[in-house]
Amino acid sequence: MRTPDDLRYASTHEWARKDDDGTVVVGITDYAQDQLGDVVFVELPAVGRKVAKGDAVAVIESVKTASDIYAPVSGEVVAVNADLESRPETINESPYEDGWLFSISPSAPEEYDELLDAQAYAATLEEG
Amino acid sequence: MVEFAGYEMPLHYRGGINEEHLAVRSGAGAFDVSHMAELRVKGPEATTFLSFATLNDPARLKVGRGQYSMVPNDQGGLVDDVYVYREGEEEYLVVANAANRHAVASHLRTLAAGRDVTVTDESDEWALIAVQGPSAALLLDRLVEPDLTEVKRNATVDAAISGVPVRLSRTGYTGEDGFEVFVRPEDAEAVWDVVVKEGATPCGLGARDTLRLEAGFPLYGHELTEGTNPLCTDFAWVVKDKPFYGREAMWGRECRRRLVGVRMVDRAIPRQGYRVLDRDRNVVGEVSSGTLSPLTRESIGFAWVDVSYAETGTRLWVEVRGRPVAAVVVNPPFHHR
Numbered sequence: 090m091r092t093p094d095d096l097r098y099a100s101t102h103e104w105a106r107k108d109d110d111g112t113v114v115v116g117i118t119d120y121a122q123d124q125l126g127d128v129v130f131v132e133l134p135a136v137g138r139k140v141a142k143g144d145a146v147a148v149i150e151s152v153k154t155a156s157d158i159y160a161p162v163s164g165e166v167v168a169v170n171a172d173l174e175s176r177p178e179t180i181n182e183s184p185y186e187d188g189w190l191f192s193i194s195p196s197a198p199e200e201y202d203e204l205l206d207a208q209a210y211a212a213t214l215e216e217g
Numbered sequence: 218m219v220e221f222a223g224y225e226m227p228l229h230y231r232g233g234i235n236e237e238h239l240a241v242r243s244g245a246g247a248f249d250v251s252h253m254a255e256l257r258v259k260g261p262e263a264t265t266f267l268s269f270a271t272l273n274d275p276a277r278l279k280v281g282r283g284q285y286s287m288v289p290n291d292q293g294g295l296v297d298d299v300y301v302y303r304e305g306e307e308e309y310l311v312v313a314n315a316a317n318r319h320a321v322a323s324h325l326r327t328l329a330a331g332r333d334v335t336v337t338d339e340s341d342e343w344a345l346i347a348v349q350g351p352s353a354a355l356l357l358d359r360l361v362e363p364d365l366t367e368v369k370r371n372a373t374v375d376a377a378i379s380g381v382p383v384r385l386s387r388t389g390y391t392g393e394d395g396f397e398v399f400v401r402p403e404d405a406e407a408v409w410d411v412v413v414k415e416g417a418t419p420c421g422l423g424a425r426d427t428l429r430l431e432a433g434f435p436l437y438g439h440e441l442t443e444g445t446n447p448l449c450t451d452f453a454w455v456v457k458d459k460p461f462y463g464r465e466a467m468w469g470r471e472c473r474r475r476l477v478g479v480r481m482v483d484r485a486i487p488r489q490g491y492r493v494l495d496r497d498r499n500v501v502g503e504v505s506s507g508t509l510s511p512l513t514r515e516s517i518g519f520a521w522v523d524v525s526y527a528e529t530g531t532r533l534w535v536e537v538r539g540r541p542v543a544a545v546v547v548n549p550p551f552h553h554r
Contacts (some may be wrong), residue, residue: 126228127235130484148538150235150486152509155538158466173545212305 091119093185097201098210099161107201111163116189120214125151128180133191140166142200147190161204164195173193222315223423224252227377227421238427238511240390240418245350247417248425254318255343257313263307267310270328272300274457278303283371283388287447288321288457293467294443297321302373314437328462345404348417349395356415357396379411392432392550427508433549439506440476440519450476474502475527478549481516485537493520494534494541501526510551517551
């Protein structure tokens with residue numbers, strides 16, 4: 090399972106990446122997509138929605154099950170990956186790049202720093 | 218891997234559910250279904266006993282043939298759905314769902330009391346490997362002496378695979394042609410290996426479920442339960458006109474709901490337990506199974522709905538995470554249209 094070093098992680102298997110302009114891009118980890126199996130639908134939040142850290146803001150549905158995706162930081166949704174509507178399998182194929190879900194303009198930037206680093210997240214998977 | 222009725226089973230192998238599913242629709246897949254329960258019913262009264270204890274009519278079976286059947290309870294509901302193979306004039310093998318192994322065994326034994334018939338649980342003596350798909354028969358035919366292309370649907374034939382004795386039954390749970398291979402547990406790995414080496418794609422429980430759903434087959438615990446009256450389903454053909462256990466209760470029960478196929482019009486997957494709504498958001502049913510068809514990419518499922526909503530073409534809504542999503546009543550199977 091890949092867990093890139095330049096990302097932050099939530100214990101609920103979302104990854105977060107802070108871009109130069111401060112927005113936080115969110116997706117699910119390689120481990121999460123592997124556990125879900127073939128992704129068939131994605132429900133994304135509305136752009137402009139205000140979310141709090143830990144809110145269920147998206148749903149990823151695989152052949153097996155539907156899973157809630159939680160906001161790793163608080164803020165406002167500023168973009169969603171609309172391509173996933175027609176190609177949800179992108180999440181399986183490219184969980185850290187083309188399979189990103191949404192981005193948030195954070196209202197409490199310190200929340201990003203509180204997320205797990207790659208090593209700590211990988212350790213949670215081993216305890217698993 | 219998941220725990221299923223006391224067995225450790227893979228939800229899928231390497232390729233994932235979709236790939237395994239499509240392999241069975243286009244070529245051949247192999248399923249380890251050794252968890253299925255096998256009960257031997259034997260004795261001078263075996264036929265009359267099973268005729269009473271099951272809904273289909275075993276008296277119609279020639280030796281070497283099998284039939285889909287159901288085991289009724291005294292309330293007009295079901296203990297299980299089963300396959301009944303006639304192995305001799307006075308001998309049958311009943312294949313039941315793993316989760317119902319003990320329930321079916323004890324139920325049959327209770328009904329057999331005082332009759333000249335024995336019920337033996339042979340579940341631990343049999344492994345079962347299903348080889349399914351349009352090329353399954355040809356694949357197996359390369360491995361055995363008898364000409365498998367000549368074997369009729371629901372018929373069995375004895376053979377050897379890699380020197381291992383097996384019983385092949387032309388049956389399955391995928392909506393495709395194929396065989397189920399009964400083999401002793403100690404020989405099962407050898408048979409599995411040669412079938413996979415010959416080209417069958419290993420398939421897990423996930424594909425087994427999506428395939429049976431597409432094919433419109435019910436699953437006990439979902440479509441069929443101890444409260445299910447089979448007369449309120451499209452599987453009423455199983456119920457033959459003869460005396461059977463609980464017959465009066467079954468015929469005396471009115472069908473308030475019927476089991477129907479549903480196809481989602483808008484994007485969402487119906488799942489077991491989701492509520493079915495009418496235009497005014499009144500609850501008129503409940504989903505019993507659902508998935509995204511790997512073949513047609515449509516969301517499909519089964520639901521129990523009030524009889525006035527059961528007609529093919531009826532517009533319904535399935536409540537998905539609090540939101541009504543449009544659906545329509547359809548006539549399974551879902552993959553041959």
